[in-house]
Amino acid sequence: MVMARQRTEDRTKREGARRRLTAQDWAEAALAAIGEGGLAAVAVEPIAARLGTTKGSFYWHFANREALIDAALERWEQRHTEAVITRLxxxxxxxxxxxxxxxxxxxxxxxxxxxxxxxxxAADPRVAAALRRVTDRRVGHVTELFAALGFPESEARRRGLLAYTAYLGHIQLGHAVPGSLPDGPGHDAYLDSVLDILLRRN
Incomplete structure (x- = not known):
């Protein structure tokens, strides 16, 4: 995994040398840094090194680190919520x-x-605000799906919230205790069983 990440970074640097980097490139690199080291990992010089460029490129697009964090969070909302909803x-x-x-x-x-x-x-106010927007959008979308299946509005909302809670618990456990969840076909069957429970009509 470390070697794969290094190859990706090397490829990004080569590509950055051939073209002008965009604000989106910086936002994506900031998201990668957050994934690896949390919000504290968003620092201009290390991200510039990751992209194979200088701080001058950063200041072409952003006034400061806070503006980069805001752009990264907006990119996360779009790519991990709106794009996923559109995809399906x-x-x-x-x-x-x-x-x-x-x-x-x-x-x-x-x-x-x-x-x-x-x-x-989530204690950071900017992250908390982004998490709130994403949570509202995701739970709202899943609630709409349950409503489309014929559940009354209040029940659809309850099941939408339960589905999202199951999702968050699933990803937290998978990262915190690797190997605790079934893998392969057993994983697919497990996910199906979770949805079977949520879709069950009393």
Whole structure:
């Protein structure tokens, strides 16, 4: 994993040397730093080194470190929430969209520690605000799916919240205690069983 990360960083540096870096490139690099070391890892010089550029490139796009953090959090909201919802929007069946959403989101979070790192820095007001927006959007979307399946509004909201709680617990446990969750086909069956419970009608 360390070697793969080094290859990615080397490739990023080569690409940065061939083209002008954008604010989005800096935001993505900041997100990678947060995933590896939390909010404290967002520092201009190390990120510039990661990108194979200088601090001058940073100040071309951002006034200060706080502006970079804000851009990174906005990028996280777009890439890990709005883009995921859009990705699955073509599925007409709300149950299969819900199952696909749960499977995709848990798999993505298992590969990337970013979300767990952000949850660990929720005391920061900027991170707390981003987490609130993302939570409201995700729970609201999942609630809409349960409502589309015929659950009354209050019940749809309750199940949407339970689904999101299950997702957060799943990713936290997967990163905190590797190997505690089933893998392979057993993992898929486990996720299906969670959704089966949430979809059960009394």
């Amino acid at each position: 929007a073509a599925e007409p069946n709300p149950e299969w969209r819900l199952r696909g959403l749960f499977a995709y989101a848990t798999a993505a979070a298992a590969e990337d520690p970013l979300e767990v790192a952000l949850l660990a820095t």
